[in-house]
Amino acid sequence: MTALEATNLVKVYRGGSDEVAAVRGASLKLEEGELVLLMGPSGSGKTTLLSMLGCILTPDAGTLRVGEETVVWNESRLPAYRRRCFGFIYQHFNLLSSLNVCENVQVPLVLAGRRSASDELAEHALGTVSLAHRLRFQVSELSGGEKQRVAIARAIVADAPILLADEPTGNLDGENGRGVMALLRRLAVERGKAVLVVTHDERAVPYAHRVLHMEDGVVYAS
Amino acid sequence: MFAVVLMLLQGGIYFGFILSASAVIDHCPADVWIAPAMTVNFESAWLFSEDDLVAIKGTPGILWAEGLIHTFGYLRLPGGEGRWAQIVGFNPDTGIGGPWEMARGSFADLKKPGTYIVDESSLPQLEGVTVGDKMENFNRKMEIVGLSRGAKTYTTYPIMFTSFRTAQTLPFLEGMTNYVVAKLEDGADPGVTLERLRRFGRFDVLTRDEFTARTRTYWATKTGIGIGIGVTIALGFIVGLVIVGQTMYASTIERIREYATLKALGATNLEVCSIIWAQAALVGAAGCGSGMLVSLLVKATYSGQVVAVYFPVMIFPIMIATTLAMCLGASLLSIRRVLRVDPAMVFRA
Numbered sequence: 012m013t014a015l016e017a018t019n020l021v022k023v024y025r026g027g028s029d030e031v032a033a034v035r036g037a038s039l040k041l042e043e044g045e046l047v048l049l050m051g052p053s054g055s056g057k058t059t060l061l062s063m064l065g066c067i068l069t070p071d072a073g074t075l076r077v078g079e080e081t082v083v084w085n086e087s088r089l090p091a092y093r094r095r096c097f098g099f100i101y102q103h104f105n106l107l108s109s110l111n112v113c114e115n116v117q118v119p120l121v122l123a124g125r126r127s128a129s130d131e132l133a134e135h136a137l138g139t140v141s142l143a144h145r146l147r148f149q150v151s152e153l154s155g156g157e158k159q160r161v162a163i164a165r166a167i168v169a170d171a172p173i174l175l176a177d178e179p180t181g182n183l184d185g186e187n188g189r190g191v192m193a194l195l196r197r198l199a200v201e202r203g204k205a206v207l208v209v210t211h212d213e214r215a216v217p218y219a220h221r222v223l224h225m226e227d228g229v230v231y232a233s
Numbered sequence: 234m235f236a237v238v239l240m241l242l243q244g245g246i247y248f249g250f251i252l253s254a255s256a257v258i259d260h261c262p263a264d265v266w267i268a269p270a271m272t273v274n275f276e277s278a279w280l281f282s283e284d285d286l287v288a289i290k291g292t293p294g295i296l297w298a299e300g301l302i303h304t305f306g307y308l309r310l311p312g313g314e315g316r317w318a319q320i321v322g323f324n325p326d327t328g329i330g331g332p333w334e335m336a337r338g339s340f341a342d343l344k345k346p347g348t349y350i351v352d353e354s355s356l357p358q359l360e361g362v363t364v365g366d367k368m369e370n371f372n373r374k375m376e377i378v379g380l381s382r383g384a385k386t387y388t389t390y391p392i393m394f395t396s397f398r399t400a401q402t403l404p405f406l407e408g409m410t411n412y413v414v415a416k417l418e419d420g421a422d423p424g425v426t427l428e429r430l431r432r433f434g435r436f437d438v439l440t441r442d443e444f445t446a447r448t449r450t451y452w453a454t455k456t457g458i459g460i461g462i463g464v465t466i467a468l469g470f471i472v473g474l475v476i477v478g479q480t481m482y483a484s485t486i487e488r489i490r491e492y493a494t495l496k497a498l499g500a501t502n503l504e505v506c507s508i509i510w511a512q513a514a515l516v517g518a519a520g521c522g523s524g525m526l527v528s529l530l531v532k533a534t535y536s537g538q539v540v541a542v543y544f545p546v547m548i549f550p551i552m553i554a555t556t557l558a559m560c561l562g563a564s565l566l567s568i569r570r571v572l573r574v575d576p577a578m579v580f581r582a
Contacts, residue, residue, distance in 0.1 A: 058580045
């Protein structure tokens with residue numbers, strides 16, 4: 012079943028009289044249970060496209076369907092799409108430094124108004140990424156690989172059907188990078204998540220079901 | 234905290250001053266104050282003949298009436314220095330208009346001519362004179378026979394009490410008085426009785442509350458004290474606003490990426506703003522709590538000294554509300570910044 016379908020997404024950045032078309036009619040489909048890589052050179056529009064797919068950035072044209080629903084690009088409605096449909100994983104982890112591991116993982120649950128069940132769910136999510144023993148650790152006490160696994164736990168804790176990852180192995184060594192990709196693959200295969208990974212890292216290719224390429228704002232299938 | 238201490242202490246000094254200015258009126262059991270026309274406050278009343286006291290006493294509805302003098306004396310202290318002093322002359326037989334708490338001695342000691350009671354709070358201004366010391370007031374011999382408590386001076390002059398008769402021996406006061414204070418009979422109609430007294434035509438006839446208000450209003454509005462303290466309080470507010478604002482803004486900028494992360498995870502603007510407001514409330518609570526504590530310590534330290542500091546109960550909720558408003562106001566820049574933060578920045582290095 013299709014988890015996400017983007018059709019002819021366009022994004023043009025305007026600065027004074029200059030216009031830069033970062034994404035020029037990008038289309039892609041993401042099915043449940045598959046891990047898709049989106050690769051391409053720097054400046055090809057991958058991150059802009061990812062921002063639009065995650066309802067963080069409003070496109071100038073095109074449509075986006077999430078599950079059965081067509082996204083309405085109304086600023087007040089976008090946070091709800093983000094909470095309900097997406098888990099985000101970033102190159103720089105973006106964990107909240109003042110919160111401990113468990114509290115970081117609980118953030119999406121708190122935002123979704125599910126605070127009462129958050130202890131149990133956070134512990135379960137951290138168990139999935141093999142970090143249950145780091146529950147009360149401060150973020151600063153973790154290694155890079157552990158931080159990224161906490162970020163993955165945060166992405167899956169609210170059971171979002173789609174995971175969007177931006178260079179998830181970019182700040183990790185080979186072993187940790189492979190561990191993270193294996194984990195994402197497992198989430199796709201075993202939990203039925205639709206996982207889109209934007210990456211430059213060729214080592215990620217073996218973990219993907221499909222690889223898409225992006226160049227000059229357009230997506231091409233391999 | 235600094236801003237809270239500044240605002241609270243200034244407010245306390247203001248209330249302490251204002252209460253001290255009307256303290257004799259407030260502690261006097263009289264219902265009515267009869268003063269020369271155009272009297273603007275307690276210590277500026279002109280004089281009228283003591284003979285009027287008889288007519289006032291005879292007015293229907295008056296239970297009793299007493300003369301009361303407020304004047305200034307020029308003292309020659311035991312060491313030889315000169316010092317101006319406020320002097321209240323009252324009837325020591327009734328105690329009406331006299332000190333309301335005695336630390337040493339009694340009103341009866343004032344029956345001897347030339348005797349005075351000094352308020353404890355005024356002793357530092359009198360070079361440490363004490364009971365038994367002899368000095369001069371306008372070249373008339375005087376002796377300290379007692380110490381009162383609680384009649385804090387609200388000017389730079391020490392405050393002293395003496396008998397009405399001794400006060401009348403001072404220059405220009407022979408056979409004169411500044412005030413007649415009177416008590417209404419039970420059941421007497423205050424409006425009617427006061428109107429009878431006003432028919433004398435030469436007096437301001439005021440209830441105690443009216444005279445208190447007139448005296449306080451004078452000091453608050455005609456002397457620059459109100460505006461001076463008001464400006465200091467406003468400065469305290471502004472200083473607090475700027476310091477808290479800068480601190481919060483710096484903290485917000487430091488964590489701007491985390492706010493972007495929250496927005497990217499689906500936090501609404503309201504939810505992100507509520508974090509800033511919670512921080513503002515926390516800063517306000519900490520500042521207000523510690524500021525109040527320090528202010529109370531300062532008040533306790535200076536209690537009994539020359540400066541009267543008084544915190545009415547209402548000043549605390551007002552201070553809490555003011556501090557909260559200050560912190561919420563100080564958070565506006567931070568709010569503006571997080572509202573504009575682009576959640577897409579989470580993808581950038």
